[in-house]
Structures are given as C-alpha cells and as structure tokens.
Amino acid sequence: MFSLQNxxxxxxxxxxxxxxxxxxxxxxxxxGHEIIRQRVKGLTLVRMTPxxxxxxxxxxxxxxxxxxxxxxxSSVGSLYAVRRAIESNGTGGLKLxxxxxxxxxxxxxxGAAGIPFMxxxxxxxxxxxxxxxxxxxxxxPYEEDVETYVVPALNPDVAIIHAQRADRHGNVxxxxxxxxxxxxxxxxxxxxxxxxxxVDDDIIRSDPNRTLIPGFVVDAVVECKYGxxxxxxxxYYDRDNDFYRxxxxxxxxxxxxQAWIQEWIHETGGHEGYLxxxxxxxxxxxxxxxxxxSPVNYGSVL
Amino acid sequence: MTSVIEKATxxxxxxxxxxxxxxxxxxxxxxxxxxxVFAGIGLPTLAVALAQKSTSPDIEQVYESGxxxxxxPKLPETIADASLAxxxxxxxxxxxxxxxxxxxxxxxxxxxxAAQIDRFGSLNTSVIGPxxxxxxxxxxxGGAIEVMANSQEVFVVMRRHNTTSFVRELDFCTxxxxxxxxxxxxxxxxxxAGVTTVISELGVFTSDAEGELCLASxxxxxxxxxxxxxxxxxxxxLDSVTVTPPPTEEELRLLRDDIDPGRVYLR
Numbered sequence: 001m002f003s004l005q006n007x008x009x010x011x012x013x014x015x016x017x018x019x020x021x022x023x024x025x026x027x028x029x030x031x032g033h034e035i036i037r038q039r040v041k042g043l044t045l046v047r048m049t050p051x052x053x054x055x056x057x058x059x060x061x062x063x064x065x066x067x068x069x070x071x072x073x074s075s076v077g078s079l080y081a082v083r084r085a086i087e088s089n090g091t092g093g094l095k096l097x098x099x100x101x102x103x104x105x106x107x108x109x110x111g112a113a114g115i116p117f118m119x120x121x122x123x124x125x126x127x128x129x130x131x132x133x134x135x136x137x138x139x140x141p142y143e144e145d146v147e148t149y150v151v152p153a154l155n156p157d158v159a160i161i162h163a164q165r166a167d168r169h170g171n172v173x174x175x176x177x178x179x180x181x182x183x184x185x186x187x188x189x190x191x192x193x194x195x196x197x198x199v200d201d202d203i204i205r206s207d208p209n210r211t212l213i214p215g216f217v218v219d220a221v222v223e224c225k226y227g228x229x230x231x232x233x234x235x236y237y238d239r240d241n242d243f244y245r246x247x248x249x250x251x252x253x254x255x256x257x258q259a260w261i262q263e264w265i266h267e268t269g270g271h272e273g274y275l276x277x278x279x280x281x282x283x284x285x286x287x288x289x290x291x292x293x294s295p296v297n298y299g300s301v302l
Numbered sequence: 303m304t305s306v307i308e309k310a311t312x313x314x315x316x317x318x319x320x321x322x323x324x325x326x327x328x329x330x331x332x333x334x335x336x337x338x339v340f341a342g343i344g345l346p347t348l349a350v351a352l353a354q355k356s357t358s359p360d361i362e363q364v365y366e367s368g369x370x371x372x373x374x375p376k377l378p379e380t381i382a383d384a385s386l387a388x389x390x391x392x393x394x395x396x397x398x399x400x401x402x403x404x405x406x407x408x409x410x411x412x413x414x415x416a417a418q419i420d421r422f423g424s425l426n427t428s429v430i431g432p433x434x435x436x437x438x439x440x441x442x443x444g445g446a447i448e449v450m451a452n453s454q455e456v457f458v459v460m461r462r463h464n465t466t467s468f469v470r471e472l473d474f475c476t477x478x479x480x481x482x483x484x485x486x487x488x489x490x491x492x493x494x495a496g497v498t499t500v501i502s503e504l505g506v507f508t509s510d511a512e513g514e515l516c517l518a519s520x521x522x523x524x525x526x527x528x529x530x531x532x533x534x535x536x537x538x539x540l541d542s543v544t545v546t547p548p549p550t551e552e553e554l555r556l557l558r559d560d561i562d563p564g565r566v567y568l569r
Contacts, residue, residue: 023367023396024367025367049444069443069444069445070441070442070444070445071441072441072442074379075379082439083438083439086439087435087436087438088431088432088435088436089437099443100442100445100448101396101400101443102400102404102405102445102448105400109397120405121405121448122447122448122450123447124451124483124486124487124492125424125475125478125479125482125487126443126447126475126476128428128447128476131433131434137487139489146489146491147489147490148490175387175393176393177368177369178396179396180396183396183397232384234384238384241379288384
C-alpha cells in the first residue's frame with residue numbers, strides 16, 4: 001500500500017519507459033497528473049491510445065518519445081500539444097514509434113510471455129513498415145513460402161493502471177471494458193495499481209474469476225477514488241464528456257494549456273486537492289444508477 | 303464545410319434529408335445479408351442500428367473496445383462508453399477481440415473511415431505530408447490495419463468527397479488493400495476482398511473483380527461529371543450506374559425518432 005505520491009516517487013524515474021494503459025475506460029489520469037507534478041523528464045510514454053493524458057504529459061515536458069497506435073481525443077477534437085510536438089509548423093521534439101492496436105498489444109503479450117516476438121496477420125503493404133524498423137518479416141518455419149510480420153517483445157520499466165477494486169495484496173478486480181491492462185501488467189518490470197477502493201480479502205475471494213491480475217504482479221497498490229476522472233470507472237462514475245469536449249479549446253492555446261496544468265495539477269498539490277477543487281457535489285451528475293450482476297455459485301466443500 | 307449534396311436541389315417529391323442521414327441509410331442498405339459487423343461509433347453505428355430495425359434484425363455489431371451484442375439504453379458517444387458495457391452480451395478482452403475475433407476471421411464487414419482513399423481502397427489515417435514532418439498529424443491506424451487485413455470485406459464511409467480525399471496517391475498508406483499487401487509481400491497470406499463499398503457524399507463506389515473502385519450510383523442531384531471532377535483518379539463508371547434511391551420516409555423516421563432522437567450523430 002502506497003500513497004500516490006510515494007508510488008510515483010518510488011517507481012517512476014527520469015528516462016523510464018512508462019506504459020499508462022486503459023482503453024477509454026479506467027485511464028490512470030491521477031497517476032499521469034502526479035508524474036507531471038513531480039516533474040519527471042525524458043519518459044518514453046507507451047500507450048495504445050494516447051489521448052488527453054498524453055497531451056497533458058507532452059505539454060508538461062515529461063515525454064521524449066511516444067509509442068502508440070492511435071492518438072486523438074475520440075471524436076470531439078484534437079490533441080494540440082501532441083500535434084504541435086509533431087507537425088512541421090509546430091515546435092517539434094516528440095519522437096514517435098507508431099504501431100496499430102494489435103501490433104502494440106502483441107508487443108505486450110510477447111513481453112508478458114517472455115518470448116522474443118509475436119507474429120501478427122497485418123502490416124503487409126503498410127507504410128508503417130517503412131517508418132518503424134521494429135516491424136519485421138520472418139519466414140514461417142512450418143510452411144513453404146509463407147512469411148509473417150512480427151513485433152518484438154516489450155517490457156516497460158513501469159506499468160500504471162487503474163481498476164475498480166483490489167485487496168491490500170494487489171489482487172485486482174475489474175469489469176467493463178478491460179483494455180490491455182492484464183497484458184501490460186505482466187509485461188512490465190514494475191506495476192503501479194490505482195483502485196477506486198481497497199476491499200476486504202473476502203470480497204475478492206467471493207469471485208476469483210473476476211480477478212484480472214494477481215497480487216504478485218503488482219508492486220504498489222494505491223487507493224485513489226475518482227482517479228480515472230475525466231475518464232470513467234464502470235459502475236462508479238461515468239465519463240465526464242463535458243471535460244472531453246472542452247479540451248480542444250484549452251489544448252489549442254499553448255498559454256491557456258500551461259495555465260490549466262498550473263491550476264489543476266501543480267496548484268492542487270495532489271489528487272485530494274484536485275477533487276477538492278472539482279467540488280463536493282461534482283460527481284453526483286456522473287454517478288450511474290446501480291445495475292448489479294447476478295452472483296454466481298462457486299459452491300463449497302461439504 | 304458545405305457539401306456538394308447540400309448545394310444540390312433534391313426533387314420536390316422526396317423528403318428532405320441531411321448528408322449524415324443519406325450516408326447512414328445507404329450504408330444500411332449495403333449491409334443487407336451481412337451478419338457480423340465491426341464498426342465504430344458515428345455513422346456506422348447508425349447504419350447498423352437502422353439495419354437491425356429494418357432489413358437485417360439479426361445483424362451483430364462488434365466494437366473495438368471488445369463489446370459485442372450491446373443493448374445500450376442510449377446511443378454511445380464513444381466506442382467505450384459505460385452505456386455500451388451495461389447489458390452487453392459479452393465484453394471481450396483485447397487479445398480475444400484482435401487475436402481471435404478479427405484475426406480468426408469472424409468479421410463479415412469492417413467499417414472504416416479515412417482522410418484519404420485510393421483507387422484500390424488503400425487508406426491513409428496517419429499523416430498529411432511526410433511522416434517525419436507532417437503538415438497534419440492524423441490519429442493513426444488504431445485497429446484499422448487489422449480490420450482491413452482480417453475482415454471478409456470493408457465498407458468505407460467518406461463524408462467529404464474531393465480530390466484531396468479521393469487521391470491518385472496516398473500521402474501515407476496506413477491500411478493497404480489486399481492487392482497492395484500482396485504486391486508488397488507476396489508470401490504473406492491475405493484474407494478478404496478489402497474495400498468493396500465506398501459510400502460518399504456524392505455516390506457509391508463498388509469494387510470490380512480486380513479490386514478497382516468503380517462508380518455504381520450517384521446520389522440525387524449529383525452528376526457523373528461532378529464525381530469525375532472531385533475524384534483524383536480516372537473514374538471507371540459501371541454500365542449499370544444508377545441514381546441512389548433517396549432515403550424513404552420510414553428510414554428517416556427510424557433514424558430520427560427511434561435511433562438518434564438526441565441527435566448525437568445526425569447532424
């Protein structure tokens with residue numbers, strides 16, 4: 001069990017390869033903000049879908065290289081800090097390593113499984129092969145005249161993920177859209193886990209099939225309520241679509257963006273301060289009506 | 303941006319409709335007889351919902367987030383909305399979705415969009431200009447390469463039809479057609495027909511036996527000459543080229559009143 005500040009301070013260092021995962025759902029925003037607050041530099045940010053959190057980290061100067069498959073703000077606008085750091089009329093400076101979704105996911109899978117590479121059915125004829133030397137082609141050892149593209153194993157220094165709940169040992173339960181969290185946790189050298197709530201061992205043990213990641217893979221467990229805001233945590237709070245829609249205007253103006261980072265990240269001092277600034281009643285409108293699953297019967301020895 | 307369609311005058315007899323409504327309706331009609339569709343949010347979602355309520359009640363939509371058999375109480379704003387997960391038939395993990403469902407060959411039709419498309423249906427969603435110093439950085443592949451390489455066929459919806467989007471040569475080939483893939487890497491197996499159908503604001507292109515996209519229909523108020531002018535390659539026009547039947551009152555009623563009353567996607 002760690003505080004957020006302590007977990008980031010202990011496990012994230014300048015120059016690390018850091019994977020922040022969560023596919024629209026359960027994006028570890030609070031952890032990204034803490035990385036910005038601690039002014040970590042020179043990171044290689046690995047993320048299948050770099051979105052607003054990536055825009056913020058790039059704007060704050062934390063990221064040198066971005067390893068990704070899709071960078072955008074859903075259908076509601078652009079990530080202007082990321083674009084300024086890439087486009088020819090911008091400030092430049094961001095190095096890119098570009099994949100597709102399955103290419104990057106397969107890198108996590110190979111990393112998690114301890115194998116050197118993973119074959120994928122795509123990439124033949126794509127210009128990605130020309131700009132990413134990691135995408136290579138090998139002959140099938142089993143068939144005549146058949147080749148396949150492969151991607152290399154990826155073992156990030158740190159994986160940072162957010163989930164609904166865990167016990168104090170770090171046994172993680174998650175539901176809804178699962179993203180690549182399990183794969184990246186097993187692939188990474190260290191894993192920081194943020195959860196909405198730490199629950200009693202009995203709750204986790206009442207439904208072992210829901211445990212996505214076993215505690216032995218997790219190095220730090222952080223209780224961080226609302227830590228995925230403005231993304232969502234299924235059953236806890238919905239996506240803050242108003243914030244997503246507002247981001248383009250903030251991100252487009254470099255001065256306004258820096259002011260936002262100062263006001264909402266540095267001056268809040270921590271996630272608690274961020275929640276205080278949002279206000280006590282803020283999450284009322286985002287709290288969903290309960291919709292419970294039916295319990296399953298695991299049975300018990302007579 | 304004003305579209306060509308909005309400038310054209312529709313015959314007085316047909317109901318007034320927007321480009322979004324037209325694209326959704328036409329996409330829906332081409333889905334007839336298809337079973338399992340991989341589609342993101344926006345117009346493809348409307349097309350599938352319309353198909354479910356009209357011609358193809360059994361059609362299933364698979365989302366990139368892993369959600370299958372979604373029964374959302376309201377239209378989702380993203381492919382990974384909480385409302386898509388609640389009440390869904392399953393939510394697959396990513397290795398299952400990409401590894402088994404897509405690569406395993408379970409998808410009949412994949413829906414894709416693009417900034418640029420070429421004559422044989424290769425797509426650019428990466429950059430305008432050179433990759434290392436682009437004038438515009440686009441989002442990138444996401445799962446598009448996998449959808450193209452693994453679906454039995456691909457439908458592309460292009461809201462804007464002009465010579466910068468329908469191009470002779472892509473600035474960057476993100477997702478190659480199977481023809482382009484086999485040309486580059488003849489020993490890598492391909493699957494499916496690639497892009498068979500392009501639904502644009504001006505008309506519909508369908509692929510011929512060689513995979514070339516040919517003009518199959520023009521929307522009402524559009525001329526073949528207009529399509530030629532707005533397309534960056536010499537357009538092959540099918541002998542059977544027709545005028546796209548406009549949306550019917552019933553199709554528009556379903557879209558407006560049942561499927562998207564909050565106008566999340568209908569604009």
